[in-house]
Amino acid sequence: MKIAIASGKGGTGKTTIALNLASVLASSAIRTTYVDCDVEEPNGHIFLNPEIEKSKNVAIPVPLIDFTKCTLCGKCSEICEFNAIAVTPKTVVVFKDMCHGCGGCFHVCPVNAISEIDNIIGIIEIGKSGDINFMQGKLDIGKAFSPPIIRELKRNIPSDDVTILDSPPGTSCPVIEAISDSDYIILITEPTPFGVNDLKLSVEMVRQLEIPFGILINRSDIGDDEVIRYCKKEQLDIILQIPDDREIAVAYSHGKLAVDEIPKYIDDFKNLFEKIHKAVQD
Amino acid sequence: MKVAITSLESSLDSQIDATFGRCQYFIIIDTDSMEFEAIKNPSLSASQGVGIQSAQLIAGKNISALITGNCGPNAFNVLNQSGIEVITGASGKVSQVIEDFKNGNLKSSELPNVGGHFGAGQGGGRGGGRGRWRM
Incomplete structure (x- = not known):
């Protein structure tokens, strides 16, 4: 009980x-x-x-960007409810401490440039x-x-x-x-x-x-x-x-x-x- | 050269908005032709990551520099990594600040000049606390 x-x-x-x-x-x-x-x-x-x-x-999965594959399309940033990924014309910046580990970015990336790494919280x-x-x-x-x-x-x-x-x-x-x-x-x-x-x-x-x-x-x-x-x-x-x-x-x-x-x-x-x-x- | 300036209103006669993430308007101006557009900040009511969102928005305008009052660590990080010069401590009339910039009287910042959530005002919630002024 x-x-x-x-x-x-x-x-x-x-x-x-x-x-x-x-x-x-x-x-x-x-x-x-x-x-x-x-x-x-x-x-x-x-x-x-x-x-x-x-x-x-206890860890949550946060995104790691593979810059050799990333096309800076911005889809990962669009889906992130918590603004944990910024995509600019030059680069991608991940704020792992704002990430809630939902995995949305991994799924929407059209070129599989995002892998998961553990962020211990x-x-x-x-x-x-x-x-x-x-x-x-x-x-x-x-x-x-x-x-x-x-x-x-x-x-x-x-x-x-x-x-x-x-x-x-x-x-x-x-x-x-x-x-x-x-x-x-x-x-x-x-x-x-x-x-x-x-x-x-x-x-x-x-x-x-x-x-x-x-x-x-x-x-x-x-x-x-x-x-x-x-x-x-x-x-x-x-x-x-x-x-x-x-x-x-x-x-x-x-x-x-x-x-x-x-x-x-x-x-x-x-x-x-x-x-x-x-x-x-x- | 294209730069972004945070502004309280949408014209070059307006005053600089001292906050970056939650500023009222971004004025994107070509300092050679003085052609500009004023963008109403779409992130004003967002609860978190406003600095990041605002930085992403203006970085997408292919600017070379941002001129504002205060810039926190997350926004600074996005702009810095995108090769955009960040100038903090600006105040007064937008048109005057642009003149100062063109005359080389404004210095770029090496570091964010305020901690996180500095301009969040009420309702920022728990957290933050990464220090106040970093001189």
Whole structure:
């Protein structure tokens, strides 16, 4: 079973919730994999201190021009949606870091002057932290787009585990890539105008994916009750509310998990998993 | 000699547009006959690679030089590799700048004078950050 943790807004507590859930599951003798899909800024490792056992480069195919064949016809440049190839009357210039690896240019070249070479954009790492199987992706600095790394992470997920996918924030391509074939999505929000605004965007996104989902309200006792009103109006399932607890913040500031430091939260996460399990089976 | 100049409007009386990729008009002018065409920049609303697209567009006009305010690394790369001289730091009236160019008062740049996304304004998005002014 794959459970994705997402939110429109950054800083709502995706990683905190994902790790607490993973930790409670692993302690309950459930085989659990935590996957940090926020490959632009993965930080789950700070809490888990995993031992990395395997790592693998992730590359995308970018064009290499054979100037002995190229006629400067410009077809490769025309088809490129990302302006990664410029063709002028004198030469062809490839910007490999703008290339998304779609392969369009290879196909349209009428004289087969384009071959594919690998452009490494990042890495995936697989390891262990206690009972939790750990995976993360890292996008290299200066590289423009992350979905191929997330795709590679997902290819390596152990099939029998309960997998917790820690998504990047927002509603764009990397998020869709991270959450799109999960069995359940937890949308995290907070009761502030920013939280509500971004929750609405996330709900629109998840409804299009047609995956069962529930709302987790973090720091539920701050702000106003607009989130609750919105959830009622849209008939959304609020699966857990976590208060703005100073003890959680203290644990967090030491790189520790709430469920390890404050036992009363263990049951909350167990119940959360039960609810999700039931929702997935229905 | 044919050169391209970035311009805020379509006549020789207009002011130079300081940005390259997202300039309003490219004025392509033959400095001997002073015949010119003004091309409305088709890439103004594109989200990325605007400098590259603009460089490709004017390089296709078989110009020998570009005169503009600022030119970023990607556009510079395309123009440079196509053997086109890049002159940055130009400002004022287009016709005056052409006079200055003809009199040999403008110097070509060896390097791009701004980082990527310099003229992108709002909505450029994440990324870039390759530094600001490179003197």
